[in-house]
Amino acid sequence: MIRDLIVIIFTAMLVNNYVLVKFLGICPFLGVSKKLHSAVGMGLAVTFVMLLATAATWPIHTYLLTKFHLEYLQTIVFILIIAALVQLVEIILKRYLPALHRSLGIYLPLITTNCAVLGVAKNNITEGYELFIEAMANALGCGLGFLLAMVLFAGVRMRIETAKPPKCFEGMPITLISASIVALAFYGFAGVIDNMFM
Amino acid sequence: MLEAILPAVACVAGIGLLCAVVLVVAAKLMSVRENALEKKLRECLPGVNCGACGYTGCDGYAKALADKTEKKTNLCIPGADAVSEQISEILGVTFQNTVEQVAAVHCCGDCEHAVQKADYSGVQTCSGAKMLYGGQQACTYGCLGKGDCAAICPYDAIYMDKGIAHIYTPKCVGCGLCVKTCPNQIITLIPDVKREVIACSNKEKGAVVRKKCTNGCIACHKCEKECPTGAITVEENLARIDYDKCIDCGKCAQVCPVGCILSEDRYGRHRFAEPQR
Numbered sequence: 001m002i003r004d005l006i007v008i009i010f011t012a013m014l015v016n017n018y019v020l021v022k023f024l025g026i027c028p029f030l031g032v033s034k035k036l037h038s039a040v041g042m043g044l045a046v047t048f049v050m051l052l053a054t055a056a057t058w059p060i061h062t063y064l065l066t067k068f069h070l071e072y073l074q075t076i077v078f079i080l081i082i083a084a085l086v087q088l089v090e091i092i093l094k095r096y097l098p099a100l101h102r103s104l105g106i107y108l109p110l111i112t113t114n115c116a117v118l119g120v121a122k123n124n125i126t127e128g129y130e131l132f133i134e135a136m137a138n139a140l141g142c143g144l145g146f147l148l149a150m151v152l153f154a155g156v157r158m159r160i161e162t163a164k165p166p167k168c169f170e171g172m173p174i175t176l177i178s179a180s181i182v183a184l185a186f187y188g189f190a191g192v193i194d195n196m197f198m
Numbered sequence: 199m200l201e202a203i204l205p206a207v208a209c210v211a212g213i214g215l216l217c218a219v220v221l222v223v224a225a226k227l228m229s230v231r232e233n234a235l236e237k238k239l240r241e242c243l244p245g246v247n248c249g250a251c252g253y254t255g256c257d258g259y260a261k262a263l264a265d266k267t268e269k270k271t272n273l274c275i276p277g278a279d280a281v282s283e284q285i286s287e288i289l290g291v292t293f294q295n296t297v298e299q300v301a302a303v304h305c306c307g308d309c310e311h312a313v314q315k316a317d318y319s320g321v322q323t324c325s326g327a328k329m330l331y332g333g334q335q336a337c338t339y340g341c342l343g344k345g346d347c348a349a350i351c352p353y354d355a356i357y358m359d360k361g362i363a364h365i366y367t368p369k370c371v372g373c374g375l376c377v378k379t380c381p382n383q384i385i386t387l388i389p390d391v392k393r394e395v396i397a398c399s400n401k402e403k404g405a406v407v408r409k410k411c412t413n414g415c416i417a418c419h420k421c422e423k424e425c426p427t428g429a430i431t432v433e434e435n436l437a438r439i440d441y442d443k444c445i446d447c448g449k450c451a452q453v454c455p456v457g458c459i460l461s462e463d464r465y466g467r468h469r470f471a472e473p474q475r
Contacts (some may be wrong), residue, residue, distance in 0.1 A: 077213055084217030088224055095228035124202050161323050182455070 003139040007193060008129075012141025014189040018116045019149040020179075021186055025116030029149060030175060032107065039154035040147070042107050047143025049111050050120045052089065053082045056140035057121040058132055078121045086112040116146060126186075153182060222354055235288070236264035242284040243274055245351050248373035263289065272296040275387075276371035278468040299372035299387040300466040301355070301365045305340040306458055307411040308360035312337055323349075328381040336410035339400040347376035354466070361422035390466040393446050395440060398439045398458040401434045415458050421450035438454040 018024045025046070032042040057078050065071055092109050093101040101108075111117060120142045124135040156178050165174045220438035240260035247255035251273035253262055263285065271285040272294040279296050286293045296383035302314075318327050319336035324342040332338030343361040355369035356376060363376075367390065377385045384399045396415065400407050404416030417435040430450055437459070451461035 002270060068209065070206055070209055073210060077210060080210070080214055080217060084221060085222055091221070091224045091228050094230055098230075150214065162326075164322070 005133065008134060008137040009141035009144070010136050010196075013145035013148065014186070014195055016142075016193075017145040017186050017189075018119060018142050019148060020183040023118070023183075024119045025114055025146060028107070028110065028114065029153065030172075030179070033150055033153045033157055036151065036158070039108075039150040043143075043147030043150040045107055046111055046114065046116065046146050047140070049086060049089070049114075050116055050143040051136065051145075052085055053078075053117050053121050054124055054135050056081050056085055058124055058129075058135040059127055061157075074122065074125065075118075078118060078157040082117055082121065083112045092174045116142070145171055149186075150183075151170050153179065156182060203286065221454065222436065230312075233264055235260075236260050237329050238284060238288055239263050241286070242277070242281050244277050244371075246276050246371075246373055248352070248375050250372070250374050253353060265331045270294060275299055276373045278371070280468075298390045298466050299374075300367045300370040300390040300464050301372065301374070301385050302388045302395045302464065303341065303363050303365060304386065304395065304397055304399045305362055306413045306460065307335065307340045308362045308413075310360060312340065312361075312411040313409070313415040324379075325381045337388055337400055337407070337414065338381060339384070339402075340398070340414075342382060342388060346379050346381070350375050350379045355467075365464075367466050369467055371467050386465070389441055390464050390469065391446070392439075392441055392444055393448060393461045393464060394444060394451055395460050395464075396437050396439060396458065397460045401436050403435055407435075413456055413458050416456060418455060420453045420455065421459060424449045424453045431441045 012018075016022060019029045026044070028042055033039045060077065060081065061071075061074065065073060065182055066079065086108060090101070093108070120139050123142075124138055127138070129135045129138060151195065157175065160178060163174075169177070208248050214371055223398075224420040237260075238439045240256060243256040243260060245256050247257075249255065250261045253259040253268075259273065263271070269291075271289065271291060272282040273283045274285075275296065275298075277296075278298050278433050282296050283293055294416060314334055315329070315334040316334045318330060320326055320330060322344055324333075324344040324346040327333045327342045327344050333342045335342070337436070341362040343358065343363070345356075345358045345363065347363050348356040349361055352373070352375065353371055356363055357363070357366060363385070365385075368388075372387050372390070377383070377387060382399065388395065398407075398411075398415035400411070400412070400414045402410075404418065407414035407416055415436050417432050417437070421430045421437050422432050424450070427438045427443045427445055429445070431438055431440070432438070437450075448461045451459040
């Protein structure tokens with residue numbers, strides 16, 4: 001059981017990394033990765049929202065939508081729930097943790113429409129996790145994977161800042177090229193996890 | 199047909215309604231009472247967060263004013279008189295005049311006059327160049343020419359020309375970000391009504407300066423003798439102007455043999471935004 005959960009977490013984090021392998025959530029990946037500090041903040045916020053979204057959407061899908069044969073409503077219901085949840089979190093943060101709220105700033109509302117979060121909610125269903133804890137483990141792994149990708153790429157970008165690429169590659173082009181190389185590195189994890197825990 | 203649609207509609211509507219109710223309740227219960235005075239004060243401030251007022255940013259200054267821990271309304275240099283007036287009005291205190299300031303570069307050793315000792319091709323920032331034997335110029339006091347100040351200026355008031363920084367004063371509001379950024383500290387803030395600036399920061403002896411830069415101050419004391427009010431003093435082989443005494447006569451600039459005292463209009467952005475108060 002525990003072993004299964006660990007496999008799920010590591011698979012979601014490394015083999016199926018949402019940013020670098022599945023290419024979901026690219027906008028915050030490119031937008032917020034300029035500084036390590038904000039990259040970590042964004043990564044933690046996304047992890048938190050992913051866990052929260054899974055905790056809300058998985059029961060609703062399993063106990064409500066499936067029961068009434070309304071699986072086709074997944075997307076719209078998930079969007080509704082995630083948006084409301086993020087708003088709720090924002091209100092709570094603003095009241096009780098104003099410092100964190102200020103440092104997260106615009107990121108939190110941006111997460112509302114983040115495809116990585118919706119992707120986790122939908123993948124929990126399509127990958128057929130039968131237990132709630134499995135879905136949560138998957139969400140945690142995805143969040144940590146996002147955090148890992150953000151931190152790694154923030155480091156890469158800090159090196160790019162001081163490098164002098166050819167004029168035509170300056171700015172976004174060189175960033176995209178380095179992102180693709182980092183993504184390539186993550187393909188090396190494919191197949192590793194299964195053998196590691198056998 | 200209807201049996202298929204109804205549950206779907208009911209389901210989505212129900213979830214939506216539930217979310218709405220939760221959000222409304224949360225917003226009501228956990229609303230943050232924002233200080234109205236602080237918000238009003240914050241709206242007056244320009245929002246550059248330059249720190250010229252001595253607080254962490256515009257939010258910090260507004261909070262201090264609202265809490266009455268700060269009595270001075272004229273601390274915002276970029277906002278100048280207009281902001282000071284608004285703040286005074288909101289707080290109901292008497293108007294305090296702001297001393298408008300602009301940045302001035304104390305170096306005129308451009309690439310035609312300063313001797314280069316090396317060809318630097320490392321990280322293209324002043325702070326980077328400074329770390330390698332004090333930059334590529336022979337003079338280690340002057341402008342490094344990589345434009346750290348121009349990069350940080352929020353008003354685009356600094357441009358690089360012939361390897362040194364220049365202030366385009368009509369855009370300058372005197373926030374002082376460039377002063378803090380320059381690794382050689384050759385930029386200072388001066389009252390924007392004054393014209394004269396010593397455009398050299400080199401503290402070495404005249405003969406040494408002469409070999410490194412033909413525009414450098416050689417500490418000949420001519421300006422000191424010429425000044426009618428005694429505003430100029432030569433200390434550590436470098437002339438300095440005391441702007442409290444300077445009467446803007448421009449005589450020092452005329453006698454300077456190397457031409458490192460510049461005399462020109464330096465009216466900052468405030469003058470152009472609101473003509474002569």
